[in-house]
Amino acid sequence: MKMGTALIYDEEMTKYKLLWVDPVCKIEVPERLTVSHEALIKTGLADRCISVPVREATDADILLVHSEEYLEAVKKTPYMTLEDLQEFTLQYGDVYFHPNIYHCAKLAAGAALQLVDSVMTGKVRNGMALVRPPGHHSMRSAASGFCVFNNVAIAAQYAKQQYGVKRVLIVDWDVHHGQGVQYCFEDDPSVLYFSWHRYEHQKFWPQLKESDYNSVGKEKGAGFNINVPWNKVGMKNSDYLSVFCHILLPVAYEFSPDLVLVCAGFDSAIGDPEGEMCASPDIFAHLTHLLMNLAGGKLCAVLEGGYNLTSLPQSVCQTVQTLLGDPAPRPANLDGPCESALESLHCVRSAHRQYWSCLKHAAELPTSDVTTKRIKLAEEEEDKLKKVEEEKNAEEEVWPEPPKRVAPAVRTALVLPNDVACPDGCKRFSSSEDPVIVNKLRKNFLKDADDSDALTSLSSLIALVEKMERNEICNGLALVPDVSMAMMCVVQHAATALRNRVLVVCVGDAGVSSHGTEDGKTLVVQFSNREPEEQKCKYHISVCLKKGCSDVSGFAQAVLGLLLPLGYEYDPSLVLLARTPDSGLCDSVWQQLTGLLQGIAQGHTLVLMQEAETSCVGPTASSLFGDAAPSLGKLHAPLPEDVEALERLRHRLQVDWKLLQTTAPETG
Numbered sequence: 001m002k003m004g005t006a007l008i009y010d011e012e013m014t015k016y017k018l019l020w021v022d023p024v025c026k027i028e029v030p031e032r033l034t035v036s037h038e039a040l041i042k043t044g045l046a047d048r049c050i051s052v053p054v055r056e057a058t059d060a061d062i063l064l065v066h067s068e069e070y071l072e073a074v075k076k077t078p079y080m081t082l083e084d085l086q087e088f089t090l091q092y093g094d095v096y097f098h099p100n101i102y103h104c105a106k107l108a109a110g111a112a113l114q115l116v117d118s119v120m121t122g123k124v125r126n127g128m129a130l131v132r133p134p135g136h137h138s139m140r141s142a143a144s145g146f147c148v149f150n151n152v153a154i155a156a157q158y159a160k161q162q163y164g165v166k167r168v169l170i171v172d173w174d175v176h177h178g179q180g181v182q183y184c185f186e187d188d189p190s191v192l193y194f195s196w197h198r199y200e201h202q203k204f205w206p207q208l209k210e211s212d213y214n215s216v217g218k219e220k221g222a223g224f225n226i227n228v229p230w231n232k233v234g235m236k237n238s239d240y241l242s243v244f245c246h247i248l249l250p251v252a253y254e255f256s257p258d259l260v261l262v263c264a265g266f267d268s269a270i271g272d273p274e275g276e277m278c279a280s281p282d283i284f285a286h287l288t289h290l291l292m293n294l295a296g297g298k299l300c301a302v303l304e305g306g307y308n309l310t311s312l313p314q315s316v317c318q319t320v321q322t323l324l325g326d327p328a329p330r331p332a333n334l335d336g337p338c339e340s341a342l343e344s345l346h347c348v349r350s351a352h353r354q355y356w357s358c359l360k361h362a363a364e365l366p367t368s369d370v371t372t373k374r375i376k377l378a379e380e381e382e383d384k385l386k387k388v389e390e391e392k393n394a395e396e397e398v399w400p401e402p403p404k405r406v407a408p409a410v411r412t413a414l415v416l417p418n419d420v421a422c423p424d425g426c427k428r429f430s431s432s433e434d435p436v437i438v439n440k441l442r443k444n445f446l447k448d449a450d451d452s453d454a455l456t457s458l459s460s461l462i463a464l465v466e467k468m469e470r471n472e473i474c475n476g477l478a479l480v481p482d483v484s485m486a487m488m489c490v491v492q493h494a495a496t497a498l499r500n501r502v503l504v505v506c507v508g509d510a511g512v513s514s515h516g517t518e519d520g521k522t523l524v525v526q527f528s529n530r531e532p533e534e535q536k537c538k539y540h541i542s543v544c545l546k547k548g549c550s551d552v553s554g555f556a557q558a559v560l561g562l563l564l565p566l567g568y569e570y571d572p573s574l575v576l577l578a579r580t581p582d583s584g585l586c587d588s589v590w591q592q593l594t595g596l597l598q599g600i601a602q603g604h605t606l607v608l609m610q611e612a613e614t615s616c617v618g619p620t621a622s623s624l625f626g627d628a629a630p631s632l633g634k635l636h637a638p639l640p641e642d643v644e645a646l647e648r649l650r651h652r653l654q655v656d657w658k659l660l661q662t663t664a665p666e667t668g
């Protein structure tokens with residue numbers, strides 16, 4: 001039932017621009033929209049989307065967020081002379097007006113509403129609106145930061161009013177703090193606002209105290225406003241992924257939104273003059289992918305900032321291609337979050353530990369904030385030096401083109417016993433008995449009885465792995481007589497044949513071979529309810545949950561805060577996901593796991609299940625085929641002993657696995 005992706009764009013929104021000299025505003029140019037849209041056309045992505053027209057937001061729509069006096073004032077701007085427009089602009093900060101900007105602002109807000117309508121009526125699964133003017137800085141009675149109407153805030157209020165949406169998650173990955181969104185929802189527990197932003201200890205625009213991590217929301221909204229300040233520039237992919245795995249995703253799954261809105265600003269990408277960050281455009285493929293299993297896949301991305309006319313279109317294409325379901329590119333060399341990012345991560349998690357059970361165990365704030373002060377002083381010294389040398393050689397940032405993302409001809413192949421039906425959309429797979437493979441299998445695995453159907457399924461399995469390796473097939477599912485045997489067979493084959501690494505995720509108590517874990521060719525992560533004997537090595541990790549995987553929230557937090565960071569850092573070429581009937585895992589959690597893991601290894605996920613589990617074939621295939629997993633519903637608190645165990649495990653592993661860090665190492 002995979003539905004399409006909406007794309008909303010109208011060239012009318014390019015028909016306004018800065019009419020006077022203003023160094024702050026000169027970067028907000030019409031070309032931002034044209035280069036983004038042209039890139040989507042050139043790459044063929046636009047044709048794969050469902051084009052949805054814009055509409056003008058009505059007064060009633062705009063008044064969901066803004067005051068009458070502000071709307072009435074903006075309504076007068078089309079008739080103003082140039083002098084009047086400049087005069088009118090002076091009352092606001094870092095924004096400009098133009099005779100046609102009111103019209104475009106209505107279209108930008110209306111585009112967001114069209115996107116909400118398309119997703120909420122089930123016409124599409126998700127979508128992106130390319131709009132200007134942006135929205136997230138504009139406030140109830142003020143324009144700000146190139147924004148006139150708050151497109152995403154209006155869309156959130158509209159979704160609640162028109163569709164009775166109970167909980168809306170707003171993810172703001174623009175590099176500026178969307179203070180307009182924060183002010184609008186800070187006392188509203190039905191809208192969870194998450195924003196990271198360049199802050200530099202309040203030195204960066206808009207220089208607000210309330211953009212810091214300790215602004216957590218007010219009254220009933222306490223806990224529903226999450227600010228992640230970047231106190232240094234140069235943040236990279238690892239910093240962004242760490243914050244998603246250790247703050248946003250755990251809280252988002254606990255919140256369980258009915259709709260996800262993204263303030264999709266791309267000034268957080270490398271090359272942007274505003275952000276001065278170093279994250280590559282393909283990171284937005286992963287950020288998008290990680291949000292696509294929330295709210296049953298209902299995701300609306302609305303363009304905010306993005307001022308580098310090279311990285312902006314690249315980032316937009318990465319986002320749209322992921323919304324369309326194409327596998328994400330492999331996350332190149334993630335080397336762990338920097339110290340400043342860890343400091344922010346630590347502060348945000350401790351500021352929110354009282355509101356979210358997934359953060360309950362988060363480490364306390366540094367006892368006295370003397371540590372923060374000490375770190376700040378050290379940083380300021382360092383920054384002064386850095387600034388000096390930067391002035392010297394402020395060269396243009398360069399970065400590689402994001403890798404081509406080719407979706408294999410076959411997305412999902414299934415190795416099934418003949419009497420098991422193959423879900424529509426997927427391809428039944430069985431290999432013609434390749435004598436070489438058969439002999440190797442017979443020699444290594446089937447010494448005894450000539451167990452022919454085991455032989456058939458194993459040889460099909462190996463043939464399938466080889467097609468995945470050649471990117472002819474994206475992912476697969478095999479029902480096998482013996483999961484442990486099949487796992488060992490695939491791991492051995494992969495370790496020899498595949499140039500690269502295999503991540504083995506095992507749910508339940510199947511015996512897992514440690515083959516390849518000694519030299520890191522294989523990373524095994526096993527979830528079960530059995531206390532592991534002493535931890536074997538860095539590449540063989542046992543996660544013990546008291547109630548096994550039947551505890552939804554404990555398992556979900558283990559996947560989000562431990563398995564995902566490990567998987568991203570390990571960066572395998574194949575993910576082998578095995579489950580045994582005793583796993584106690586319910587389908588929706590299993591589908592979340594299968595969905596999330598597809599962000600790794602370019603989506604090359606191979607699922608192994610016991611032949612008896614035919615009832616799980618449908619749900620697994622639908623997730624492999626790219627359907628969003630069903631929502632887990634609001635998560636209750638995980639078992640305290642599981643939380644502690646997970647925290648201890650993460651603390652021990654973070655020595656070897658940097659993406660598991662959540663606090664700055666104690667500076668001596």
Ligand SMILES: CC(O)(O)NCCCCN
Nearest residue numbers: 094134145176205304305
């Ligand atoms: C939409 C936005 O967040 O990119 N606007 C940035 C305005 C910066 C003003 N100094």
Ligand SMILES: [Zn+2]
Nearest residue numbers: 174175176305
């Ligand atoms: Zn911005």
